[in-house]
Structure formats: C-alpha cells, structure tokens
Amino acid sequence: MRGYLPDYDLSSTENLTEAFGKLAEGEKPFAGGTDIMVLMDAGVLPAGRYFDISKLKELGGIKVLKDQVSLGALATYSDVRNHKTIQKHFPILVESAKEVGAIAIQNRGTVGGNIANASPAADFPPCLLVYEAKINLISSSGLRTLDYTQFHLGYKKSEIRPDELIQSVLLEPRFLDYHHFWRKVGSRQAQAISKTMVAAIAKVNRRKIEDIKIAFGSVAPTAVRCRKVESFLLGKKLTSEVILEAKNILTKDIQPIDDIRSTGKYRLIASQNVLEEFLCGIG
Ligand SMILES: Cc1cc2nc3c(=O)[nH]c(=O)nc-3n(C[C@H](O)[C@H](O)[C@H](O)COP(=O)(O)OP(=O)(O)OC[C@H]3O[C@@H](n4cnc5c(N)ncnc54)[C@H](O)[C@@H]3O)c2cc1C
Numbered sequence: 606m607r608g609y610l611p612d613y614d615l616s617s618t619e620n621l622t623e624a625f626g627k628l629a630e631g632e633k634p635f636a637g638g639t640d641i642m643v644l645m646d647a648g649v650l651p652a653g654r655y656f657d658i659s660k661l662k663e664l665g666g667i668k669v670l671k672d673q674v675s676l677g678a679l680a681t682y683s684d685v686r687n688h689k690t691i692q693k694h695f696p697i698l699v700e701s702a703k704e705v706g707a708i709a710i711q712n713r714g715t716v717g718g719n720i721a722n723a724s725p726a727a728d729f730p731p732c733l734l735v736y737e738a739k740i741n742l743i744s745s746s747g748l749r750t751l752d753y754t755q756f757h758l759g760y761k762k763s764e765i766r767p768d769e770l771i772q773s774v775l776l777e778p779r780f781l782d783y784h785h786f787w788r789k790v791g792s793r794q795a796q797a798i799s800k801t802m803v804a805a806i807a808k809v810n811r812r813k814i815e816d817i818k819i820a821f822g823s824v825a826p827t828a829v830r831c832r833k834v835e836s837f838l839l840g841k842k843l844t845s846e847v848i849l850e851a852k853n854i855l856t857k858d859i860q861p862i863d864d865i866r867s868t869g870k871y872r873l874i875a876s877q878n879v880l881e882e883f884l885c886g887i888g
Contacts, residue, residue, distance in 0.1 A: 608645040612652035621663055625745040627656045628768050634658045636679060637713035639706070640722055663743070664717065664772055667691065674778060678717025678771040686711065694778035695736055697787035697804050701728040704789050717771040720756070723763040723827070728789065730757065730828035731804035734820035736776050743772040750775070757827035783808050783816070786883040790875045792866075799823045800867035801876045805883045812842045812888055819880070824861035824872055831858035834880070843888030851884060852877040 615635060618624045624634070632654040635641055644650035658664060658679070665679040669690050676685070682702035685691055692699050705711055705719075705728050719729045720740070730753075733740075738753040742765055753774070756764050765771065789802040801824050807817040817838050819831040834854050841847050861872035 606648040608648050608650050608652070613645065613650070614654045616654070616656050617660065618656045618658060619660060621661060621743070622745075624656065624658060624661060624770065625768065627654075628744075628770070630654070631767075632656050634721075634770060636715040636718040637681065639710050639714040640718055658770065661770075664770065672777065674776045676716055676774040676776065678715060678720075678773055680716045682711035682714055682716075683708075685716070690778070694781060695732070695776055696785045697732050697735070697806070698729070700787040701732050701789070701802075701804070704728065716774060720774070721763070721765065721771055723757055723761045725760060725826055725828065726798050726823045727828070728799070728802065728822065731802060731820035731822040732787070733774060733776075734828055734830050735804045735806050735818040736780065737818070739775040741772040741775065742766075742769040744769040748772065754830065760826040780806055784887040786886065788879045788882065790879065798866060801861065801872045801879065803876065803879045803883065805880075807883075807887050809843075809887050814838050814841055814843065819883075821859050821876055823866075824859040824876055829859060831855060833857045838884075843884055848881055848884045848888075852880055855880055 618627060635655040635657050636659065641650060665677045667677065667680050667684055667688050668675040674690055682705045685702040686699055702711060705714060716729060719727045733753045739750050740753050740756050742749050744766065745768065751764060758764060783806040786805045789799045791799045799822060802822040803819065805819040808815045817835050819834055820828055821831060822828045834851050837854050838851055855877055856873065859876060861869040863869050
C-alpha cells in the first residue's frame with residue numbers, strides 16, 4: 606500500500622545552519638528523492654519530516670583541487686558522466702554512472718544519496734573502494750574525514766551519525782597509468798539492480814601485476830574489497846593458471862547469498878567470470 610501523503614512534510618533549506626537545526630529535530634535529508642519516493646510509493650517510508658538539501662551549496666559540484674577531486678554529495682550521475690576530469694582520471698565512475706537506472710534517474714539521483722542508502726547493490730561504492738576515496742561528513746561540530754573503507758558497516762548501516770550530512774567524496778587522481786574495469790551483471794541493460802558487479806583497477810608491467818585493487822558489490826552486506834585475491838595476484842605474471850587460482854581464491858573474499866534477484870551460486874560463478882574477463886583484458 607502507498608504511503609499516505611499527509612503523513613509527510615517536506616520543507617526547503619537555505620543554508621547549513623538551518624539544515625543542522627532540522628537534523629537535531631529528527632528531520633531527514635531529501636536530495637534527489639529517487640530512493641525516498643520509491644519507499645514512499647511502496648508504503649515503507651517512515652512518516653515524518655524531510656528537508657530538501659538541494660540548495661546547500663557546500664554539498665554541491667565537482668571541484669578539481671590541487672591534489673584531489675572533490676565530488677560534492679549533490680553531484681548527480683549526469684554531472685559525473687559529463688565531467689572531463691572524472692572521465693580522464695576515474696573512468697569507471699563514468700561507466701557506472703551511465704548504467705544507473707536510466708537518464709531521468711541519472712539527472713536526479715545524487716552521489717550522496719547513493720552512499721547514504723548503504724545498499725549492497727549501490728553502484729558507486731565498489732568504484733569508490735578501488736579508487737581509495739575518502740568521505741567528508743559535516744555537522745555543526747565541523748568536518749570529519751574517513752577512509753571510504755570505514756564508512757559502510759553492514760547491510761544499510763553506515764558510520765554517519767544522525768547529526769551529520771555527507772558533504773563530499775575526495776578522490777586522488779593517481780591512477781592514470783592503470784587499467785580500469787567496470788562490469789555490472791543484471792537482468793537487462795537499463796533499470797537493472799545488479800546480481801553482481803565489479804570495479805577493478807590494475808597497473809601492469811610486461812604482464813606482471815605491480816598494483817591491483819578489486820571490489821565487488823551485491824555479493825555481501827556491503828561492497829567489498831577483495832584483499833585475498835589482490836594479495837595473491839600482486840607481483841605475479843598473468844598466466845591461465847594464475848587466473849584460475851585467482852577465481853578460486855575469490856570464494857574466500859565473497860560469499861554471495863540467494864535472494865529475490867539471484868542465487869548465491871549464480872552470483873559466485875558470474876563474479877568469477879567477470880574477474881576472469883578483467884584479468885584476461887590486462888594480461
Ligand atoms: C528506477 C530507479 C532505478 C535505479 N537504478 C539504480 C542503479 O542502477 N544503481 C544504483 O546504485 N541505484 C539505483 N537507484 C537508486 C537511486 O537512484 C540512487 O541510490 C540515488 O543515487 C539516490 O540518490 P538521491 O539523491 O535520489 O537520494 P534520496 O532518495 O534523496 O535519499 C536517499 C537516502 O540518502 C539520504 N541522503 C541523501 N543525501 C544525503 C546526504 N548528503 N547526507 C546524508 N544523507 C543523505 C536520504 O535521507 C535518504 O535516506 C535507482 C532508483 C530508481 C527509482
């Protein structure tokens with residue numbers, strides 16, 4: 606059953622001080638609304654007060670700074686897709702943004718909303734893990750910066766406190782000489798929630814792996830960095846035996862479950878296959 610509209614209140618917010626006041630009163634942020642409106646339509650959005658954060662300039666925009674790129678929480682997938690620096694330095698963010706929902710969702714859905722949701726099937730977290738991003742959380746007490754690896758704690762659980770907003774994600778443009786790979790496996794090409802997805806980057810010299818970072822989504826309660834596969838591959842030359850062993854070791858990094866979208870068995874085999882596709886492409 607749909608949510609009953611009079612149970613909800615949505616107000617606008619002009620500045621951060623006002624936003625922190627609303628958080629203190631238990632109101633919840635509303636960015637693009639692409640997740641919130643679905644929950645309301647499904648009748649599972651808690652009744653209460655929400656405030657629109659879209660005018661908060663401190664959370665907006667993509668800024669190219671001296672040694673890093675700041676991706677404002679309010680940046681949309683379309684902003685990410687069209688940004689020249691992101692295209693050059695972080696191509697899998699662009700690839701994943703292109704596959705989020707379809708154009709209407711890409712125009713409204715935000716980076717901050719995707720992260721705050723803490724869904725294991727969200728498309729950006731695996732990319733942020735391999736690019737070793739940091740995340741800025743802002744409250745009336747100031748800004749705190751965490752490694753992105755510290756942010757997701759479990760299924761729909763994150764490190765964000767009720768008095769905080771996601772302000773931005775910080776990325777260092779230091780992966781120009783890496784291979785970048787993104788693959789989302791779903792039931793169809795658009796409007797698909799993934800059964801598994803991989804974000805991976807690697808630096809390879811004469812077939813030898815000098816650095817590698819691999820993360821999967823939709824196969825655990827949070828997106829996961831595959832540290833066991835990474836440490837096995839580091840320093841190795843890519844042969845068919847090494848690739849086969851990497852696929853076996855992947856079973857120690859991810860243990861996907863059955864759910865409405867897929868079986869754990871299918872997810873594992875598909876994940877091993879996309880890992881093989883990545884490794885064959887860089888060797
Ligand atoms: C048809 C459809 C297709 C979709 N396809 C995909 C897909 O392919 N891949 C994918 O990953 N997602 C997909 N989504 C989910 C959704 O679009 C994204 O997760 C989007 O990025 C959410 O951002 P938003 O701004 O709309 O969030 P909102 O709906 O506004 O908010 C979502 C949650 O985040 C909180 N929040 C928002 N911004 C902040 C902030 N700055 N600080 C703290 N909390 C905040 C809100 O309070 C709320 O709890 C899809 C949704 C729809 C409806």
